[in-house]
Amino acid sequence: MLFKTKGILDFNPHDVSRKHKNQASWKRVAMIKTNCDIAAYYSNWLKIRFNLTLNQPLRGTHISFISDRMDKDIFEQASKIFNGKEITFYYENYPRSNGSHWWLRVYSKDAEDIRESMGLSRVPYFSFHLTLGLANEKNIKHSEYILRLCKMFELLPSDPRKPIEELEIYNP
Numbered sequence: 001m002l003f004k005t006k007g008i009l010d011f012n013p014h015d016v017s018r019k020h021k022n023q024a025s026w027k028r029v030a031m032i033k034t035n036c037d038i039a040a041y042y043s044n045w046l047k048i049r050f051n052l053t054l055n056q057p058l059r060g061t062h063i064s065f066i067s068d069r070m071d072k073d074i075f076e077q078a079s080k081i082f083n084g085k086e087i088t089f090y091y092e093n094y095p096r097s098n099g100s101h102w103w104l105r106v107y108s109k110d111a112e113d114i115r116e117s118m119g120l121s122r123v124p125y126f127s128f129h130l131t132l133g134l135a136n137e138k139n140i141k142h143s144e145y146i147l148r149l150c151k152m153f154e155l156l157p158s159d160p161r162k163p164i165e166e167l168e169i170y171n172p
Contacts, residue, residue, distance in 0.1 A: 002090040002107065002169045007032035009087055009114075011066075011079035013059060028075040030066035032087055032111065037061065042095055042104060042132045050146045054102055054133025063089060063130050065111040068120055078118050087111060090169060091130055094156050099144040103129040107164040127161060 011030045039061040046052045066075075089108035096103055106128035116122050135143030150156040 001093055002164070002167050003093060004088065004090050004169060004171065005034065005036065005038070006086050006088050007034040007063065009033075009082050009085050010062075011075070011083040013062075026069055028066055028068060028070050028072070029064060030075075030079070030082075031059065032063040032065055032089060032108070033059075034061045038091065038104070038130060039132050043102075046095060046102065046132070046146075052135070052143055052146050053139060054143075055136050056133050057131045061130065063106050063108070063111070063128055065108065065124065065128060066115065066118070066120070067124065070118065070120065074118055078114065082114055089128070090164065090167075092167075095132060096129075096156070097143070097147045097150075099147050100135050100140055102132040102134070102143075104132065105161060106130050107167075109164070 009030065010033045013029055013031050013033075015024060039057055043054050043056065046054065087108065087110045089106050089111065091107075092105040094104075096105060108128055111128060112122040115124070151158060
């Protein structure tokens with residue numbers, strides 16, 4: 001099931017990590033920022049359900065919809081057009097993981113259209129996702145264990161990403 005919500009486009013996110021600062025000369029980053037606690041809500045659910053504490057995303061609840069090597073002028077031009085605009089996105093209500101990172105799948109036709117207008121593929125390499133958190137060195141083994149249990153007992157779905165048209169959207 002998908003939930004519909006909105007966020008604000010940010011083409012000028014603050015450099016909060018060494019990785020971002022080191023890649024700033026060649027990598028362009030834009031995000032959908034939210035004023036909500038989706039990440040905190042699902043992280044808390046993982047804490048209550050599985051006793052799994054995650055390091056929270058440094059930038060709060062967001063979706064990185066551009067994190068690519070691209071022409072600076074095209075990026076700046078798009079920034080002038082889209083920065084600060086409201087955008088609609090949909091997120092799945094089941095956490096996903098690779099053992100260390102935990103996230104929710106995100107869908108956004110608007111973000112796909114913006115990427116395409118900038119000469120990028122409609123969907124980024126890691127697909128749209130909302131990061132819930134990261135297991136650190138103290139709890140990585142527990143996080144991997146929880147993921148194995150979830151797969152073994154089908155506690156969380158492991159189905160591949162489907163087109164948004166095939167999914168049910170919750171509309172209160």
